[in-house]
Amino acid sequence: MSKLSKVADSDLRGLGDLDIDDVLAYVHRDLKRLPDYTELYRRYLSQRWNVYDLDFSRDAVDWRERMSREERDAFVGISAGFHHGERQVEVELPVFMLGGSEESKIYMSSQIEDEARHTVFFDRFYREVVGLPGDSVQAVLDASFEHVSETFVGPFGLLAYQADELRKDPEEPAARVRYGTTYFLWIEGVLALTVMKITLTYCRERGFLPGYYTGFTATCRDEARHVQFGMRFLRDSVQEDPRLLLQIHETLRTLLAMNSATSRRLDLQSLGWTPEEVKRLMIRQLRMKLVDVGITLPPDIQDMVSGITPEIAGG
Amino acid sequence: MRFFTPEWAETVRAAVDAGPPREDKLPEYWSWIDRARTAYTATWALGVRETGLYLVLAWKDGKCVDAAISGDPGSADYVLTAGFATWRELREGADPGQAVMYRRLRLERGNVLAFFRVIYFFVESLAALSRVPAEP
Numbered sequence: 001m002s003k004l005s006k007v008a009d010s011d012l013r014g015l016g017d018l019d020i021d022d023v024l025a026y027v028h029r030d031l032k033r034l035p036d037y038t039e040l041y042r043r044y045l046s047q048r049w050n051v052y053d054l055d056f057s058r059d060a061v062d063w064r065e066r067m068s069r070e071e072r073d074a075f076v077g078i079s080a081g082f083h084h085g086e087r088q089v090e091v092e093l094p095v096f097m098l099g100g101s102e103e104s105k106i107y108m109s110s111q112i113e114d115e116a117r118h119t120v121f122f123d124r125f126y127r128e129v130v131g132l133p134g135d136s137v138q139a140v141l142d143a144s145f146e147h148v149s150e151t152f153v154g155p156f157g158l159l160a161y162q163a164d165e166l167r168k169d170p171e172e173p174a175a176r177v178r179y180g181t182t183y184f185l186w187i188e189g190v191l192a193l194t195v196m197k198i199t200l201t202y203c204r205e206r207g208f209l210p211g212y213y214t215g216f217t218a219t220c221r222d223e224a225r226h227v228q229f230g231m232r233f234l235r236d237s238v239q240e241d242p243r244l245l246l247q248i249h250e251t252l253r254t255l256l257a258m259n260s261a262t263s264r265r266l267d268l269q270s271l272g273w274t275p276e277e278v279k280r281l282m283i284r285q286l287r288m289k290l291v292d293v294g295i296t297l298p299p300d301i302q303d304m305v306s307g308i309t310p311e312i313a314g315g
Numbered sequence: 316m317r318f319f320t321p322e323w324a325e326t327v328r329a330a331v332d333a334g335p336p337r338e339d340k341l342p343e344y345w346s347w348i349d350r351a352r353t354a355y356t357a358t359w360a361l362g363v364r365e366t367g368l369y370l371v372l373a374w375k376d377g378k379c380v381d382a383a384i385s386g387d388p389g390s391a392d393y394v395l396t397a398g399f400a401t402w403r404e405l406r407e408g409a410d411p412g413q414a415v416m417y418r419r420l421r422l423e424r425g426n427v428l429a430f431f432r433v434i435y436f437f438v439e440s441l442a443a444l445s446r447v448p449a450e451p
Contacts, residue, residue, distance in 0.1 A: 088416070145413050150344070150435060153412045158431045160418040165427055178428070254428040261347040261435045263340035 004029055007221060012049045015221065016214035020200035023217055024193060027224040031292035034232040037107040040225045044110040047225075049218045051120045056128040056211040063129050067208060070270040075199065076130060077266040080147035082195050083122040085187065087141060088156040090115035092163040096179060098170035100233075107229060114222045121215045129212070149266070154258035155191065158182050177237050177244045181251035184230020188223055189289045194282050196220045202271040231293045238295070249301060256304035282308050318402070318449040319368050319384055328372065328382035330447050331440040344435070351433040352377045359437075360388035361420070361444075362396035369394075372440075393425035399451075406449060411441035 007018055007026040035043075063072065093115060097108035119137065126132045126140050134140035162179040169175065196216060203213040237244050268278060283305055290297065297305070316323050337345050355377050360369040369388045373381040388394045401419040405411060414420060415438055422430060430437070 084416070142413075145410060148412075148416075150412075153416050153438075154431065154434050157412075157416040157418070157434065158427070160416065161422050161427045161431070164418060164421060250428055254431050257432045258434060261344055263344040263435075265341060 008043075008047075012053055012214060012218060015049075015217045016210060018217055020197060020204060020217060020220065023220045023224075024197060026221065027193065027227055028288055028292070030224075030228050031231055031289065034228060034235065034293075036232070037101070037103040037229065040229055041103075041107045041110055043225055044107075044114070044222075047221060048113075049117075051117050051124065051215065054121070054124065054211045054215045056124060059125070059129040059209045059211040060131075062208040063131075068270065070267055071202075072130075074267050074270045075202070076144070076147050077149065077264075078195055078268070078271070079122070079125075079199055080144045081149060081152035082118075082192065083126060083144050084141060084148050085152060085156060085192065086115055086118040086122055087137075088159060089183065089187065090119050092159050093183075095163045095167050095170060096176070096183075099166075099172075099176055104233070111226055111229065114226070118219050118222070121219060125212055125215070129209070150261045150263055151259065152191065154261065155182060155187055155255060158254065158258070159187065173237060173241060173244060174247045177234065177247040178251045180230055180233050180237070181248045182255065184227060185234065185248075185286075185289055186252075186255050188226050188230060190282055190285045192223055193220070193227075193285050194278070196223070197281060198268065198271060198273055198278065202273075205272065227289070231289055234295065235293045245295065248295060249298060252297070252301055253304070256301065256308070259308055279308055316447075316449055318406075318451055319363060319366070319370065321384055323447065323449050324370055324382040324384050327370065327444050327447050328379050330443045331372065332379040333443070335439050335443045335446065348436045348439055351436040355433065355436070357392040358390070360385075360391035360394045362388065362394065362423075363402060364396050364398045370444075388424070391424070393430055394423040395420040395425075396423055397421070403451065405441065405445040408445075411438050411445060414441070 003019075003022045004026050006014070007023050010018060067075070090112065093108070093112050097105050097112065100108070123137050123140055126144055127134070130144075132140050132143040134143055159179070159182050162175070162182055166172070166175045166179050196219070200213060200216055200220070203209045234248065238248070268275070286305060286308075289295075316326065334348075356375050358371060358373045360371045362369040367386055369385050369391075371381075371383045371385050371389065371391060372379055397414075397420040401409075401414060404419075405414060415434065420441075
């Protein structure tokens with residue numbers, strides 16, 4: 001069985017043995033071909049996993065006894081973004097499902113369920129491993145918000161306001177493309193995959209947090225479907241009406257303008273990453289999606305991409 | 316001083332013009348805000364949903380030059396509204412960034428992308444506004 005077939009077909013236990021680089025390769029393998037929405041839905045049915053099957057007992061020991069304070073701080077600082085991110089996309093995605101083809105709507109129902117499951121994954125991790133207090137999902141989210149950096153607050157907020165804009169007319173092509181650029185291209189395609197690569201590489205190289213590694217690797221495989229759906233949506237939208245490319249550009253200008261704001265410094269070097277490596281990773285994630293889908297950028301946005309802030313999680 | 320009165324509005328104008336204290340965050344963050352604010356010219360109407368009253372703040376060339384309480388947002392570039400509960404939580408110390416991220420203030424009018432290009436300037440202005448003591 002090839003490495004990528006193993007990614008596609010592994011059950012939850014098997015996902016814990018995979019290398020994150022193979023999962024990221026799996027995310028990008030189909031970007032040139034871009035499967036249709038029905039194929040992605042079929043994949044969801046076979047790849048769905050149960051978040052309550054994860055065992056965090058060894059993670060809790062690693063967290064308390066094996067990880068240094070600097071490592072814990074950096075890990076919480078970067079993963080808190082996606083604790084909130086999963087909640088945010090779960091809540092803001094249903095409005096996008098109201099538009100598009102019937103196949104798109106059926107597929108989208110699976111992505112909403114994925115995002116809800118990912119929210120539970122982080123809720124369990126923050127309760128059972130990090131030890132945050134809270135009687136409800138919201139209470140745990142509130143407890144972790146202080147760790148969320150502007151890198152996430154801006155894009156997640158933008159998505160919330162774009163969802164409100166889309167609510168007025170869920171079929172409006174320009175609003176759908178702006179929303180899709182923020183969600184599928186930037187949040188899923190750049191931020192999520194970068195966070196996955198950083199935290200999962202750390203876990204694998206140090207042999208820490210096996211429950212987190214298994215669950216977030218499974219999440220990353222889910223992201224493959226999300227990114228492929230999103231890139232197909234953007235590609236098809238622009239092919240149908242090339243003027244929509246301007247909506248992608250305008251949204252990217254806003255996302256990249258926000259990207260350079262950061263109010264706190266976080267020591268990602270304790271997780272084994274230099275700022276320059278993080279910057280290269282983010283730029284690479286963005287360029288791979290754009291090139292594969294055939295989205296061209298004007299010079300001013302290319303300059304903004306080159307100036308991406310290297311420290312993804314707070315400076 | 317009572318919330319959403321002319322006296323409170325003028326105090327808020329001075330507070331957002333001065334901005335919040337800068338000791339807790341990186342200098343680069345405030346540089347971003349200074350860049351966003353330089354030459355910023357727009358009017359924000361911030362409303363209370365239950366009363367229909369708006370705090371109208373006018374920015375010109377990076378300075379907050381006027382503040383008024385009105386029952387009409389007029390021609391404000393950005394009209395945002397929130398319920399009493401959100402305004403109370405902000406006054407009691409809720410994180411203004413989380414309030415924006417969770418869309419607790421709704422953008423009723425205005426270009427979303429343009430609004431977000433200066434979003435942390437808005438968040439810090441909301442922080443400065445929330446620190447002005449006021450009775451409900």
